[in-house]
Amino acid sequence: MKITFLDLHKINTRFETEFQGVFQSFLDSGYYILGNSVTEFENAFANYCGVKHCIGVGNGLDALRLILEGYKMLGKLTEGDEVIVAANTYIATILAIKQAGLTPVLVDAEAETFGFDCSKLEQAMSPKTKAIMPVHLYGQITNMDKVNAFAIAHNLLVIEDAAQAHGAKIPNSKFQKTNTGYDKSSHFLKAGNLGDAAGFSFYPTKNLGALGDGGAVTTNDEELAEVVKMLRNYGAKTKYVNNLEGFNSRLDELQAALLLVKLKQLDSDNNRRREIAKMYLTQLSNKKIILPTVPDVDAHVFHLFVVRTDSRDEFQQYLTKSGVGSLIHYPIPPHRQKAFSEWNQLSFPVTDRIHNTVLSIPISPVMTNEEVQRVIEVVDSY
Numbered sequence: 001m002k003i004t005f006l007d008l009h010k011i012n013t014r015f016e017t018e019f020q021g022v023f024q025s026f027l028d029s030g031y032y033i034l035g036n037s038v039t040e041f042e043n044a045f046a047n048y049c050g051v052k053h054c055i056g057v058g059n060g061l062d063a064l065r066l067i068l069e070g071y072k073m074l075g076k077l078t079e080g081d082e083v084i085v086a087a088n089t090y091i092a093t094i095l096a097i098k099q100a101g102l103t104p105v106l107v108d109a110e111a112e113t114f115g116f117d118c119s120k121l122e123q124a125m126s127p128k129t130k131a132i133m134p135v136h137l138y139g140q141i142t143n144m145d146k147v148n149a150f151a152i153a154h155n156l157l158v159i160e161d162a163a164q165a166h167g168a169k170i171p172n173s174k175f176q177k178t179n180t181g182y183d184k185s186s187h188f189l190k191a192g193n194l195g196d197a198a199g200f201s202f203y204p205t206k207n208l209g210a211l212g213d214g215g216a217v218t219t220n221d222e223e224l225a226e227v228v229k230m231l232r233n234y235g236a237k238t239k240y241v242n243n244l245e246g247f248n249s250r251l252d253e254l255q256a257a258l259l260l261v262k263l264k265q266l267d268s269d270n271n272r273r274r275e276i277a278k279m280y281l282t283q284l285s286n287k288k289i290i291l292p293t294v295p296d297v298d299a300h301v302f303h304l305f306v307v308r309t310d311s312r313d314e315f316q317q318y319l320t321k322s323g324v325g326s327l328i329h330y331p332i333p334p335h336r337q338k339a340f341s342e343w344n345q346l347s348f349p350v351t352d353r354i355h356n357t358v359l360s361i362p363i364s365p366v367m368t369n370e371e372v373q374r375v376i377e378v379v380d381s382y
């Protein structure tokens with residue numbers, strides 16, 4: 001039995017008939033940019049996340065960048081301001097900060113949860129620090145109580161990188177950053193509603209994935225929503241009237257229509273991912289393999305199931321030979337990349353250790369129990 005790391009074809013053919021209907025209506029509409037499907041999806045996704053506003057944009061990187069550009073336009077950020085970000089994040093978070101003319105300040109991670117090491121936040125502060133970007137890496141909401149308490153104490157904007165965490169949720173908390181919180185009565189708050197604004201990606205492999213590129217900004221901040229909506233479309237509120245120096249980063253109309261179909265399946269897909277994760281967490285027993293720490297299963301949507309081992313490369317070769325797909329998320333941390341040569345001498349020991357030991361094993365809503373059992377058998381025989 002061969003188990004691929006992620007079968008995107010199988011994930012998407014579940015919707016084949018609906019997709020075909022959607023494409024026909026899209027074609028027949030004669031309206032291909034920022035049409036009804038984008039608006040409908042924005043409303044549906046805002047509602048899903050429990051936020052007031054959702055703005056569809058071109059991809060996840062742009063979502064994060066446009067939030068930062070938006071805050072610059074509103075005078076809440078200025079070129080050269082510092083933004084605290086996790087050293088072990090995917091490179092997009094850092095690129096968004098740099099492209100917006102701001103300065104990323106990296107903070108080392110915690111090996112167990114892959115989130116910020118919150119004890120290191122204080123020393124990352126300077127008079128120029130204006131924002132913090134928590135990343136819900138691998139689908140697990142990072143320690144938002146601590147991050148928000150820190151942000152409140154230092155008057156920082158909180159911008160979530162929620163690109164891997166569609167649908168993850170935590171109990172409603174007194175440390176909620178936004179006093180504009182939309183759904184105060186709710187017992188849970190979802191990723192995308194845990195700070196001042198959040199960026200999502202709908203890259204095909206994400207828990208809510210398009211059949212191409214896509215992204216969204218979510219926020220309860222009316223002013224920011226309005227600015228981002230202009231920025232994504234050449235800075236115009238009305239066609240050909242350009243209030244701001246904008247960008248071209250719109251959520252594609254067809255992708256929005258497809259995402260509307262898939263959004264209905266998201267909770268059930270996430271639950272299936274949790275079910276598989278529980279099987280891994282309770283049944284895997286190989287002493288050489290360190291399992292992820294999951295304090296709250298609702299706060300995790302298992303975009304990835306990431307284990308650690310000192311013999312990672314050998315373990316991966318063994319899995320490949322045994323017919324089990326795996327990937328490394330990620331092989332090189334941002335501060336070791338050639339693109340950021342100015343950081344190559346910096347030291348983030350936990351981040352380095354994470355990148356040298358992590359391996360993602362298969363998890364997806366379309367995996368069968370037999371496939372899961374086979375992965376467990378193979379991993380435990382290593």
Ligand SMILES: *Cc1c(COP(=O)(O)O)cnc(C)c1O
Pocket residue numbers: 059060061062089090092093135137161163164200201202203213214215
């Ligand atoms: C996927 C991802 C992004 C970027 O999304 P794109 O749609 O590829 O631009 C940003 N941050 C994280 C953590 C991601 O996983």
